[in-house]
Amino acid sequence: MKPPRFRYCSPESLEEALAVLGEFGDEAKPLAGGQSLIPMLNMRLARPSVLVDLNRIPALAGIERTDRFLRIGAMTRHRAVERSESVARAQPLLAEAIGYVGHLPIRTRGTVGGSIAHADPAAELPGVLLALDGTVELQSRRGHRTVPARDFFVDLLTTSADPDELVIAVRFPVLPPRSGTAWLEVARRHGDYALVGVGAVVTLAEDRRTIRDARLCFIGVGNTPVRATGAEAALRGQPAAADTWRSAAEAVRNELDPASDIHASAQYRRSVAGVLTERALALAVQRAQEGTAG
Ligand SMILES: Cc1cc2nc3c(=O)[nH]c(=O)nc-3n(C[C@H](O)[C@H](O)[C@H](O)COP(=O)(O)OP(=O)(O)OC[C@H]3O[C@@H](n4cnc5c(N)ncnc54)[C@H](O)[C@@H]3O)c2cc1C
Known part of the structure; x- marks a missing residue:
């Protein structure tokens, strides 16, 4: 099947992406790895009039470790998480779970932010985030906010993010000793x-x-x-x-x-x-x- 018609835009900065989302609200959908969104378009389960491709915004990808948490940018691929030594050392639960996500080609394209935003109740990353009492960083033209995982996943494929908000990163707090x-x-x-x-x-x-x-x-x-x-x-x-x-x-x-x-x-x-x-x-x-x- 083919997706319904949509306008495609490919911003090269976060500000540009947020401007389009701010303008079109729930008519627009961010496109990350496309591993869930493209099948949903093809099956007509989603009918956005604008797709905002996040793949040309390098600032959204990356893994950063601090004393208090591991921060993973939304456009970081599952495969990058799977191969990261810093993830293996700082968050072994995440390192262990990520290998269960789909197959290699899916993990190569699929992103951390896409998985969290999609909020499938059988998906590994939302489960890991909630188990570790992690948080989700959201950004819109209106500002930045951080939402605990327990308040983020509200129902089937539904989160507390507003339509003009992007998941820009997730944070996994470092565990105590022992x-x-x-x-x-x-x-x-x-x-x-x-x-x-x-x-x-x-x-x-x-x-x-x-x-x-x-x-x-x-x-x-x-x-x-x-x-x-x-x-x-x-x-x-x-x-x-x-x-x-x-x-x-x-x-x-x-x-x-x-x-x-x-x-x-x-x-x-x-x-x-x-x-x-x-x-x-x-x-x-x-x-x-x-x-x-x-
Ligand atoms: C055959 C198959 C098997 C799979 N098996 C598993 C599995 O076992 N476990 C698992 O967890 N997943 C599985 N997946 C899904 C895969 O993990 C996807 O990568 C993931 O669900 C969505 O990530 P994505 O980057 O592809 O997002 P996309 O498909 O691009 O987007 C998904 C949704 O999130 C929104 N979105 C994306 N990025 C953002 C953002 N930064 N901010 C706000 N909204 C955003 C999109 O608008 C869309 O609504 C499977 C997929 C396939 C095709």
């Missing part, structure tokens, strides 16, 4: 969207045997990535042991409320979420104890 992470997921085939995925982030107390803090973020189980906050709270102060992972898995099965669709039943998704919880927590803690983070 932290470990793990990303696990189940898909029908490698490269397919996950049926269920989990990111576990665990910080141990000084004795390295007690859980000080734990975060569990799931994809594929709701309209947005979902934090299992009840299970997280129950994990705090517990011993780092197999019984604890089993209880957490049970709490997750009770807490999540996935839907059935053509890919899997709700019951299957809940069951897989429990199994992945147990494995991800054990792995994250092992990494925290070994000092390998993820």
Whole structure:
């Protein structure tokens, strides 16, 4: 199929892109890697009258590490993240999850900002951002604002960004000492969207045997990535042991409320979420104890 007719513009600066978005509002759509937008145009699921191609704005790409966070520009390709040593060192959860995004050609074109803005509930990057309590930087002609991931993903393919706002970067805060992470997921085939995925982030107390803090973020189980906050709270102060992972898995099965669709039943998704919880927590803690983070 062919897309509906649209006007194409290819700005060479952020200011120019923001001016077009400011002028056309929800009639315009940014084009990043095109891996989701182009199929949506071809299937007539999106009908923007103007496409604002971001591919000629080099300032939007890049990976920057500070003491407090890793900042990744919106037009940074998935593949650049996958190959970055600074990502592997600073944010191993992101490094582990990114390899699950589609196939190599998709990761070569697809961008971090596109994935975050598209907000697919089975996509890895929104899940990683929420698991790490990350933030999204938005820019429009009206100004700049930073939105926590928990307020950014509001519904299926829907974010709190306004139509004239661009995602310009995302920030992943650096984890405290004695932290470990793990990303696990189940898909029908490698490269397919996950049926269920989990990111576990665990910080141990000084004795390295007690859980000080734990975060569990799931994809594929709701309209947005979902934090299992009840299970997280129950994990705090517990011993780092197999019984604890089993209880957490049970709490997750009770807490999540996935839907059935053509890919899997709700019951299957809940069951897989429990199994992945147990494995991800054990792995994250092992990494925290070994000092390998993820
Ligand atoms: C066969 C296939 C398998 C895939 N499997 C997976 C998978 O397993 N996991 C996964 O996470 N993804 C998967 N994807 C999607 C892929 O990761 C895309 O790269 C991603 O969803 C969108 O990124 P993009 O840069 O291609 O954005 P585009 O397709 O260009 O844009 C997507 C949406 O975001 C908007 N947008 C883009 N950039 C910005 C910005 N900076 N600010 C505001 N809005 C913006 C666009 O207007 C559009 O609405 C798959 C895609 C395909 C085709």
